[in-house]
Each structure stands twice: as structure tokens, then as C-alpha cells.
Amino acid sequence: SSELTQDPAVSVALGQTVTITCQGDSLRSFYASWYQQRPGQAPLLVIYGKNNRPSGIPDRFSGSRSGDTASLTITGTQAEDEADYHCNSRDSGGNHVLFGGGTKLTVL
Amino acid sequence: QVQLRESGPGLVKPSGTLSLICGVTGDSISSSNWWSWVRQPPGKGLEWIGEIYHTGGTHYNPSLKSRVTMSVDKSNNQFSLKMSSVTVADTAVYFCARGEVGSAQLDYWGQGTLVTVSS
Numbered sequence: 001s002s003e004l005t006q007d008p009a010v011s012v013a014l015g016q017t018v019t020i021t022c023q024g025d026s027l028r029s030f031y032a033s034w035y036q037q038r039p040g041q042a043p044l045l046v047i048y049g050k051n052n053r054p055s056g057i058p059d060r061f062s063g064s065r066s067g068d069t070a071s072l073t074i075t076g077t078q079a080e081d082e083a084d085y086h087c088n089s090r091d092s093g094g095n096h097v098l099f100g101g102g103t104k105l106t107v108l
Numbered sequence: 109q110v111q112l113r114e115s116g117p118g119l120v121k122p123s124g125t126l127s128l129i130c131g132v133t134g135d136s137i138s139s140s141n142w143w144s145w146v147r148q149p150p151g152k153g154l155e156w157i158g159e160i161y162h163t164g165g166t167h168y169n170p171s172l173k174s175r176v177t178m179s180v181d182k183s184n185n186q187f188s189l190k191m192s193s194v195t196v197a198d199t200a201v202y203f204c205a206r207g208e209v210g211s212a213q214l215d216y217w218g219q220g221t222l223v224t225v226s227s
Contacts, residue, residue, distance in 0.1 A: 030211065030212065031211065032212075033211065033212055033213040033214070035154075035214075041219075042203055042217040042218065042219055042220050043146075043154065043203070043214070043217055044217075045213060045214060045215050048208075048211065048213040048215075049211070049213070054215060086153065086154050088154075088156070088212045088213075088214075089211075089212045090211065090212045095167045096156070096167055096169065096170070097144070097156040097159070097167075097207075097212045098156070098212070099146075099153060099154040099155060099156055100153070101153045102153040102154065
């Protein structure tokens with residue numbers, strides 16, 4: 001597959017839980033990685049592999065996968081979590097990298 | 109601490125060649141990682157351009173493959189991107205990043221550099 005699909009925008013109330021999804025055939029073979037991107041900044045890796053967080057990423061961020069859909073869940077969303085979130089994975093052949101279109105998260 | 113920094117002209121003329129370099133500190137370009145380029149047009153999402161291994165092996169985005177060349181400079185611990193026949197559609201912030209072999213995770217990114225294609 002050559003596509004990863006994300007919802008363009010999602011909103012969540014402060015302190016609540018939100019799930020952002022990423023769908024694509026390649027996710028049946030490869031885990032998604034998730035990136036947070038604030039305006040004017042480079043993307044920041046927040047989740048990779050089955051459900052791994054790089055050092056310094058709060059444990060309110062978690063990841064999961066079911067079939068062809070990967071999910072990023074933020075539990076107890078904070079105001080500073082308002083950002084764009086991008087998923088990526090290898091393509092089904094493994095030789096290329098795909099990105100989803102990104103999801104803009106608004107914290108109300 | 110691994111750091112990457114992009115450098116190169118911020119303005120390129122249509123039909124010209126875009127050339128960028130990514131300098132790496134805190135890691136060796138000969139480590140077991142892919143070294144990647146990603147771009148982001150203004151107000152849009154991320155687009156993977158390609159990746160290179162220290163042996164010179166490359167993978168390119170099929171939609172850009174005919175115009176892209178990547179190379180590694182081990183003596184200066186850096187890698188580079190050349191994109192030919194650019195158009196206004198190539199105007200974007202260009203990021204370099206370090207990638208994990210066998211996955212798509214990009215764990216360290218440069219701050220990005222804006223390249224504008226305009227006459």
C-alpha cells in the first residue's frame with residue numbers, strides 16, 4: 001500500500017482522553033511511529049514500535065495497533081499537547097517510508 | 109546528544125537544482141542508521157523524500173526518484189540532497205533526520221530549512 005490515512009482534525013477537552021488514528025495496509029506488517037509537531041518546530045518522535053516512548057516523552061502518550069489501524073492515545077490531555085500529529089511506517093515492501101496527512105489536535 | 113543541522117541556499121530558481129547538506133554531530137554517519145530527508149510544503153503535511161545508508165545504499169520516494177540524488181560524506185560526517193528541475197511545488201521546509209533500520213521511526217531531526225523556488 002502507498003497510503004496512510006489520518007483524520008485532518010480532532011478536538012478534546014482539557015484533561016480528557018483522545019485517540020488519533022492512522023489507517024493503511026502497511027500497518028499490518030510494520031508498526032507506526034508517531035510525531036508531535038508544534039508550529040514552527042521540527043517533528044518530535046513520541047511513540048515508536050509496539051508502544052515505546054523515547055526518553056522525556058510523558059507516559060500519557062501511548063500507542064496501539066489493530067489490523068490495519070494504528071492509534072495514538074493521549075490520556076489526561078494537557079494544553080501543551082495541542083499540535084499536529086503525524087504517523088509514518090515503512091510501506092508494504094519495506095523499502096520506502098510513508099507519512100499520513102497529519103491530524104491537527106485542538107485542546108478545548 | 110545527537111544533533112542534525114541543514115544548510116544550503118534558501119532560494120532556488122525554477123528548473124534549477126536544490127542542494128542541501130545535513131551535518132551530524134553526536135553520532136557517526138557510519139553508524140547503523142538510515143539518514144533521511146523529509147519535506148513539508150507551507151501549511152501541508154510531511155513528505156518523505158528518501159534515505160541513505162553509510163554504504164551509499166539509497167531508497168527514494170517513487171514520485172521524486174527521477175529528480176533526487178543523495179550522497180554521504182564520511183570525512184565531514186554529513187550527507188546531502190540534490191533535487192533537479194525544481195518547480196514552485198518544491199517550495200517547502202526541508203528536514204534531515206536519523207532513521208532506525210527496519211522501521212520508519214525518525215528519532216532525531218534537524219530544525220529544518222525553508223527552500224523557496226522562485227525567479
